[in-house]
Amino acid sequence: MAIKTVKYTLNGQTYDLTYNSQTKKYEATITAPAQSSYSQDGHKYAGKVEVKDNAGNTTTVDQTHETLGEALKLRVLEKVVPEITITYPTDSAFITTETPKITFKVTDAGSGVDKSTIKLVIGETTITESITATPTENGFDCTYTSTTLGNGKHTIKVMASDNDGNATTSKPVTFTIDTIPPTLNVNTPAEGLVTNVAKLTVSGTTDDATSKPVTVTVNGQAVTVAEGGTFTKEITLTEGANTITVVATDKAGKTTTVVRNVTLNTHAPEIRSITLTPNPVDCGKTFVIAVEVVD
Numbered sequence: 001m002a003i004k005t006v007k008y009t010l011n012g013q014t015y016d017l018t019y020n021s022q023t024k025k026y027e028a029t030i031t032a033p034a035q036s037s038y039s040q041d042g043h044k045y046a047g048k049v050e051v052k053d054n055a056g057n058t059t060t061v062d063q064t065h066e067t068l069g070e071a072l073k074l075r076v077l078e079k080v081v082p083e084i085t086i087t088y089p090t091d092s093a094f095i096t097t098e099t100p101k102i103t104f105k106v107t108d109a110g111s112g113v114d115k116s117t118i119k120l121v122i123g124e125t126t127i128t129e130s131i132t133a134t135p136t137e138n139g140f141d142c143t144y145t146s147t148t149l150g151n152g153k154h155t156i157k158v159m160a161s162d163n164d165g166n167a168t169t170s171k172p173v174t175f176t177i178d179t180i181p182p183t184l185n186v187n188t189p190a191e192g193l194v195t196n197v198a199k200l201t202v203s204g205t206t207d208d209a210t211s212k213p214v215t216v217t218v219n220g221q222a223v224t225v226a227e228g229g230t231f232t233k234e235i236t237l238t239e240g241a242n243t244i245t246v247v248a249t250d251k252a253g254k255t256t257t258v259v260r261n262v263t264l265n266t267h268a269p270e271i272r273s274i275t276l277t278p279n280p281v282d283c284g285k286t287f288v289i290a291v292e293v294v295d
Contacts, residue, residue, distance in 0.1 A: 002053060002054050003019075003026075003051060003052070003053055003054075004052045004053055004054050005050075005051070005052045006019075006026040006049065006050075006051050006052075007049070007050045007051075008028060008030070008047060008048070008049050009047060009048040009049075009050070010030065010033075010045055010047040010048075010074065011033045011045055015028045015030055016028065032074070032076050033045060033076050035076070035078070035110065036076055036077060036078040036110045036111035036163075036164055037074065037075055037076040037077075038110075038111035038112060038163045038164060039111075039112070042073065043075065043163075044073035044074055044075045044076075045073070045074045045075075045076060046062065046063035046072060046073055047062070047063070047072040047073070047074060048060065048061065048062040048063075048072065049061045049062075049072065077111075077164040077165070078110035078111050078162070078164050078166065079164075079166060080108070080109075080110055080162075080166065081108075081162070081166045081167065081168035082106055082107060082108040082113055082139070082160050082161065082162050082166070082168055083106070083107050083108070083139075084104060084105070084106050084158045084160060084168060084169075084170035085104060085105045085170075086102070086103075086104040086156065086157075086158060086170055086173045087103045087104060087105060088100070088101065088102065088103045089102070089156075089173065089175040090173065090175070091173045091174060091175070092174065092175065092176075093175040093176070094175070094176045094178055094211050094250075094251045094252035094253070095175060095176070095177055095178075095252065096177075096178060096179055096252050096253060096254060097177070097179070098148045098149050098150060098151070098177055098179055099145060099146055099147065099148055099149070100145075100146055100149070100175075100177070101143055101144070101145045101146075102120065102122075102143065102144045102145075102146060102156060103141070103142065103143050103144075104120075104142050104158050104170070105136070105139065105140070105141055105142065106118055106133075106139045106140050106142060106158065106160045107136070107137070107138040107139030107140075108138060108139055108162040108163075108166075109138045110162060110164065111162045111163035111164040111166075112138065112139070112162060112163050113138075113139040113140055113160060113161075113162055113163070114160070114161050114162060114163050115133055115140060117159070117160050117161040117167070118131060118133060118140065118142060118158070118159075118160045119158065119159040119160070120142075120144055120156065120157075120158055121156065121157045121158070121159065122146065122149070122154060122155075122156050123154060123155060123156075127144065130144060130145075131143070131144045132144070142158075149177055150177065151177050151178055151179055151180060151209075151210050152176065152177060152210060153174060153175070153176050154174070154175060154176075154177060155172050155173065155174045156172065156173050156175075157169055157170050157171070157172045157173070158170040176210060176211055176251075176252070177210075177252075178208070178210040178211040178250060178251070178252035178254060179252075179254070180208075180209070180210065180254065181208075181248075181250065181254040181255060181256045182206055182207060182208035182214045182248045182249070182250045182254065182255075182256050183205075183206060183207045183208070183248075183256065184204065184205075184206045184216075184246065184248040184256040184257075184258050185204050185205045185206070185258075186202065186203075186204040186246050186258045186260060187203050187204045187205070188201055188202065188203045188204075189201075189202065189244070189260050189262050190260070191260055191261060192261060192262075192263075193260070193262045193263070194262075194263045194265060195237070195262065195263070195264060195265075196264070196265055196266050197264075198236050198237050198238075198264060198266070199234060199235075199236060199237075200234070200235055200236075200237050200244075200262065201232060201233070201234050202218050202223075202232070202233045202234075202235060202244060202246065202260075203230070203231065203232045203233075204230070204231060204246065204258075205228075205229045205230050205231070206225060206229050206231065206248040206256075207229045208248075208250040208251075208254075210250070210252070211250040211251035211252045211254075212250070212251070213225065213251070214229070214248050214249065214250050214251075215248070215249050216231050216246065216247065216248050216249075217246070217247045217249075218233045218235060218244065218245070218246050219235065219244060219245055220245075221233070237262060237264035238264060239264050239265070239266060240263065240264065240265075241261065241262075241263055242261070242262045242263065242264060243259060243260075243261055244259065244260040244261075244262060245257060245258075245259050246258045246259075246260070265295070267295065269293050269294065269295040270293065270294045270295070271291060271292070271293055272292040272293070272294055273290075273291070273292040274289070274290070274291050274292075275289070275290045276288070276289050276290075277290065
C-alpha cells in the first residue's frame with residue numbers, strides 16, 4: 001500500500017510533510033515557536049507524527065513512544081538577554097551610610113532568569129552569596145546589604161543570565177558615600193561681640209573632602225561660596241541680643257552648624273548723677289567722686 005499523508009503536529013499547529021525522492025523521506029520546513037521551550041515539560045516542545053496509507057490505516061507516534069519519542073522533543077532557545085535595573089543607589093547619588101542596602105531587579109519574559117547566575121559586582125569584588133532574591137513576575141527583586149564600603153566613590157553593576165544561556169551585564173552605577181559633615185570656620189564675628197554698628201559682616205571658610213560643593217546659609221539665607229570655600233555675608237543687626245546661625249551642607253546632606261551671639265547697642269550711656277565727697281575738701285586732702293551711669 002502507498003502512503004497517503006504524513007502530518008506533523010507541534011505546539012498546536014499541524015503541518016503536511018512532502019516526500020523527497022532524493023532522501024526518500026517525508027519532509028517539511030517549519031518555523032519554530034516564538035517562545036522558549038524552557039517552560040515546557042522537560043524544557044522541550046513535544047511533537048506528534050501521524051501517517052496514513054491509502055487503505056486508511058493510521059500510525060501515530062508522539063513523545064511517549066519508547067524509541068522515537070525522544071526524537072520528537074524540540075528544544076527552542078530565545079535570544080533576548082535579561083533586563084536588569086539597579087533601583088538603589090541611583091547613579092551619581094550621595095548617601096550617608098557606609099552599609100547601603102543595594103536593590104535591583106532582574107527579569108526575563110522568555111525562558112526566565114537563572115537565579116544561580118545573579119551576581120553583584122562592587123568595584124572589583126564579585127558577590128554571589130548573601131543576595132536575597134524574591135520571586136516576582138518574570139524574575140526576581142534582589143537586595144544586598146553591603147559590608148562597610150568607606151567614604152568616597154563606589155561603582156556597582158549586576159550580571160545575570162536567563163535559562164537559555166543569554167548573559168548580560170547592567171550599566172554601571174556610581175555613587176558617593178559621605179558620612180563626615182563639612183568643615184566650617186566662622187572668622188567673623190567673634191562670639192560675644194558687642195558693637196554699635198548695625199551692619200555686620202559674617203565671613204568664614206568651609207570644605208568637604210568627599211561631596212563638594214558645600215552650600216552655606218546665614219540665618220537661613222543662602223550665601224555664595226567661592227571656589228576656595230570662602231564666604232562673606234553682610235547682615236543687619238537688631239538692637240539688643242542677636243543670634244547668628246551659620247550652616248554648611250554638603251551634597252550628601254550632612255551639616256555643620258556654628259552659632260555666634262552678638263549684641264547691638266547704639267544708645268550712648270546716660271550720666272544721671274555726680275557727687276564729690278567731701279565737698280568742700282581741705283587742701284591736700286582726698287575726696288571721692290561718684291558717677292551714676294546707665295547704659
